[in-house]
Amino acid sequence: MINLTNREKKLVYITFILCLIFGSYAFLLEPTIQSIQEKEALVTELSIEVDSYQLSFASITSLEAAYQNNLSELASLETLIGDYMQDEDVDRLVSEMLVDHYLTVSNFTLINNDADDYDINSAVAMAKSVQLTLSGDRDDFIDFVEVLYQRSDVVLTSLTMASDDEFEISFTIYMKAEQ
Template structure:
């Protein structure tokens, strides 16, 4: 057998080192690579679960903002209506408005407060055409029906009616004017809505 030259020995030695290095690398790297792939799959699964949980969670960050907006809206609605009043309070309100406008109250009748449907104008028109009393989907309000007879100048009555239009929830539902002998009487029917 021939002996190897020095150059061949060095090449074999380098080849052996490369084989040992590559074998050790694969021997150590393959298990680590498999572990990496397993952990990567678990990480991806956890990310998907996290995204699905986040998507199904209620966003409480906007809840305070929504609560404030709803409270403001309720406050604005309440400002449009009188608080619940008894008959004496209604009497004082109507009588003081009448006297402020230079009119003399002749009679005042206040019916018991009833619950009335809240109807939009179109619902009211449809109800009037059909002649039926359909139930409102919006709810009910407590309403006093007030009949006030006053004597005084018709211009004072007109200013009273104009001022009533600007009040919270006192509305004029009818006016009749009568003139007997020298007595001029105007009967105004009000609806006082309360919340």
């Protein structure tokens, strides 16, 4: 064995301790620190992804609420239109209103608007246009127009007063389609 002096023993001891410190840092602490940093980056990414999912969930919830609101709105709109009427029923309805207002018809045109069909909450609605040329008292005609205006299933499309006792009117009656 080699005899070492105290000074050499101290240097070997200090070198051994320094190698032990740097070795433990290089082989133990540095990989652990890198692993922690990688995991922190992963946590940050996952946190951003979770926030994104939460925002998506919130928007889905609000869209679902808007959808339910639209369904209830459509259901209330569906109650505004009447049941399906044959052409004869429309003729009878309009004729009764005209008789009630003492108006005489010189031209009656009824048009089925198949192109205007649209969906309302799984029930298909349809429209029938009515064009009338009438004669009678002006005040009676104005009362007739007011009755049409108050109906939720009728939309006035044109109104012409040719003279004091001759009038032209067009309107559309909306109804549920034949089931």
